[in-house]
Amino acid sequence: MNIEGKVWKFGDNIDTDVIIPARFLNVSDKGELVKNCFTDLRPDFSKGVSQGDIIVGGNNFGCGSSREHAPLAIKESGIAAIVAKSFARIFYRNAFNIGLPILECREAVDPVKENDQIYLDLSTGEIVNRGSGERFSAKPIPDFMMQIIQAGGLVEYVRTQSINSSKSEVS
């Protein structure tokens, strides 16, 4: 799986309250989530983002609450992938579970600037900055998570699994 897109650059400890503040959580309508994504920190985000853009963030991206509305708001905004120095745990699993690919790479983050064009190869973890030509390699995505992504998210994964295992009574 390859992804190429324009970068939105964020700093360290981008928490779920900043991604989608709780005052907007009285609905789970996707359009509403998109409209309010990053509204306090980057009021320009929801209008400016285009399909296929990539977020590049610092340490501990997605820390805070377990709200899946956060990765969902990002994914529904059109963001195709997130690269960060590190991710908070629940955000990490939520992103995979909903089929939003994320890559952890410490080295790639600082040299990449807002609006750069970057290329990601999810299966190898390769990251290329099209402008500067710099190349980086991210931690490979664990096999198990890759299976979930390839299935299209955890729900699809479970569905296929239960079809396969219905005879063996696993679930």
Place this chain on the structure above:
Amino acid sequence: MGMTITEKILAAHAEMDNVRPGDFLQAQVDMALANDITAPLAIQVFDEIGREQLFDREKVALVPDHFVPNKDIPSAEQAKLMREFARKYDVKNYFEVGEMGIEHVILPEKGLVIPGDLVIGADSHTCTYGALGAFASGVGSTDLGVIMATGKIWLKVPPTIKVWFESELLPWVGGKDLILYLLGELGVEGANYRSIEFTGPVIQKLSMDSRFTMANMAVEGGAKNGIFEADEITKAYVTERSSRQPQYWKSDPDADYEREITIDVGQIQPQVAFPHSPDNVRPVSEATDIRPDQVFIGSCTNGRMEDLQQAAEVLKGRAVARGLRLIVIPGSPDIYKKAIREGIIETFLEAGATIGPPSCGPCLGGHLGILAEGEKCVSTSNRNFIGRMGHPESEVYLVNPVVAAASAVLGRIGLPDEM
């Protein structure tokens, strides 16, 4: 090589003899939890999977606590969706307004979590139940929807950080200060993907309520779970609440820890986490010029009986500073009733506080005490991110219940000795 408590619980729930950090496993879940924010998405997922029933109607808990009693039409719709789902699938542990309180307060209180359990909740503070010697961790709604259908979850075994607390506590210092201090040492990312095991002579003397406070904030360091070894104090708490058979696990002496930290609690003053991060801690003595507009005593961190008792002791016979708002929210109806019987609620009211219905209240900026631009709140809750309690230009300072009560009287952050 031996195993930690966390590793033992995970192994037992995956029917494995031995697990190591980094192993992926499929675990059987003893209790799955969602609230009025996360349940609607989880229900969508459950519907997409297309099962006709829950994996076990007794092992799902649905607690409307974030925006309930509902504050507006959209939140009422969310709560309705959850209520109808609970009815349709005959969810045993659904708590309607009147029975409901904060999820992480009522699940232990009702005996729904016991030592050795594996609990997964669509709420990050699910880690609270680690206080009981259970493995408890927060996930998102997709994970939870899948669990409601299958009873299973995929997990990666976390490495464990062991934190040893020794020496004697200073006056006015409690579980909240120990965890805030630890967060200051670890940083908000210091325990990411990891388990924190709280241990040592200080921990052995801590009440259950203080242990809940500490386990609750393990996630503020990024941890997957926080855990305490169940002991006599745990046993006493559990046996009066549940008839199920608990499993009391201990870490092996040769268990493998990624890191061991020793904390001399004799160095720890009451702590204040400054905006906008729970690890931005300073001792109270460096915060005395902060003048709050609002003080909030409640939440799944400090909305339990011991917390209210401590706050009431400080407030007895005193009045809230002029122009300051004190909001107190008992974590559950049982705590509320007990607080009425003990005269604590009257103490709060006499002092000039207002009492909210058992719920999350202003903790997440949903309702019942939202901050305006430029306002400051001293709070016993667990997060002080930008905009957490309201306007993006407002500020939240995290403290223990004694400091919160004293600050309400003083009109600035301080200790009871200064009143």
